[in-house]
Amino acid sequence: GHFRDNREIAEIMADVQSTLLDLREIKSNDKEIMYLSDQVQNANTLFLQCINKLNALPKPADEGTMFVGSMLDGFFGNFLGSYHRGLDAEAKQNALNVELQSAIAAVDQLEAALLLLPKVAEKYSATLSDSTGRIVVDFNESWGYSGPNDWLVLQNRGETLKDCTILVQLTGASGKVRKNVHFLETWPSNSSMWGRYQSGEEVLGRTVEKTTVTQVQELDITIYSPQFATQIQYVYQGAEKDKDIAQICKDLSFQGAYQPYESGVIWDTQRGAQITLNGVSYIPKCRVDVAFRKGEQSKGWHWNHDSWMKGETKSFNTPKGGLTFDPDRVDFEVSFPNTNYKYKSTLTVDLKSGK
Structure with a gap:
């Protein structure tokens, strides 16, 4: 699979920039690509500045305190690391919180920019066609001892795909929707892409790193690449969920x-x-x-x-x-x-x- 946990910030940022360079090679004068690139570059710069300031600030004397950058996911949209509030000096904590709020804002900006990626990818993609026999979908929702994350597996049984953008929309029981964007420079034939979606953590009065919804009902998956494109609706609530729980x-x-x-x-x-x-x-x-x-x-x-x-x-x-x-x-x-x-x-x- 293409998922790796505990990645370094620099590595993730490099992947983002690599994606944008790939897009610019497709069409260097496309205004939407240029705008997207600028937005991501600005957010990256702000985010890294916040992290540098966080690392430079005096920390509350608590060995259990963790800061942005310690646990980052490998997919777009999951750029905020785990954060646990310290129990020491209020002045130190407030200084950390100010920078953390800026980092959260930068992540929001970055995520918003990356949601534009499918729109750009669609312009240079093959025409939508049937996925039967080419893409196999499996989703497993967190349940019981199998938690705490939801997992999506997409298996490519067709040809190798290049510059592949994948938009995954999850819909929950309340009707809430979460969109996650993934980019694969190369998706080899007969290989699987694993996506981890998590319920998030409470930080400064809001939930961050939330990439799933409660009680997933269905997933709408769109795949764009110059070689192949398709849309898949995967109904999870019902037979698929029952099968997963029976397995657990x-x-x-x-x-x-x-x-x-x-x-x-x-x-x-x-x-x-x-x-x-x-x-x-x-x-x-x-x-x-x-x-x-x-x-x-x-x-x-x-x-x-x-x-x-x-x-x-x-x-x-x-x-x-x-x-x-x-x-x-x-x-x-x-x-x-x-x-x-x-x-x-x-x-x-x-x-x-x-x-």
Whole structure:
């Protein structure tokens, strides 16, 4: 893939300039290319000035403090590094914040300029054609222990593409849209481009480095190059998301025991079940439906949990007088918001031991 983490600022800026040089070679007198180049150059200069000032300022005495430039992504639009507020002298912190705000503004300017890239690329691109058999799309949304990032994989099964601009538009459940622009000088045949999209971090009262949306519904992907161009609409919410969650949960398992009724001096222990999560490190917010059955008799309840950790045992106790028979089996089903995937299992109860 073409994704690399923890890249140096200079390397990323060099990639941006290289992209613009490639465009200028295509059409050196194109006014839009010249404007885009100037905008990016100005933003780059401002951004690097801010970083130099940040590095020169006295830092709060906190070993956990990290500054712009320590963790940068490799794709356009992700030019702001991680930032964690220090706990030391307010004057020092304020000076850092002033420069950081300028750096954020420079990144905003740079990102806005780079969103013009697809418009320029379209002018020198091949005519749009069918992607069937040439481009394969796969998207995986962050879920459970598979987080914290969303991932897009585009596989080029056709010819090698040169000066390839890729516009990816993600649409969330609320209708919010995020556009990310990627540029590949060369996209070899039978190779994949990996895009990492993240939910961002809170810095100075705003979210930065946010390159995805909440609950991705669909992706609209446009690829421009002189050799080939196409548009792809990829619906994620539904079958594709269900398939991904099923894959994440393929090792999911539970261990359970029936809790019989026990009369007590102060209070009674009601019938129920004790169920322990195994197989995966944890599962997110879920609903658990438990049905106690014996012959034709059946009684069920459901419980909601915010999360469930591996090795954690949860109690599913029925209300007083709610379950009047000892079951010979217990069916339980685990379901999750925004997906049709469900995990189902049956616990057989040994009536002799009551377990």
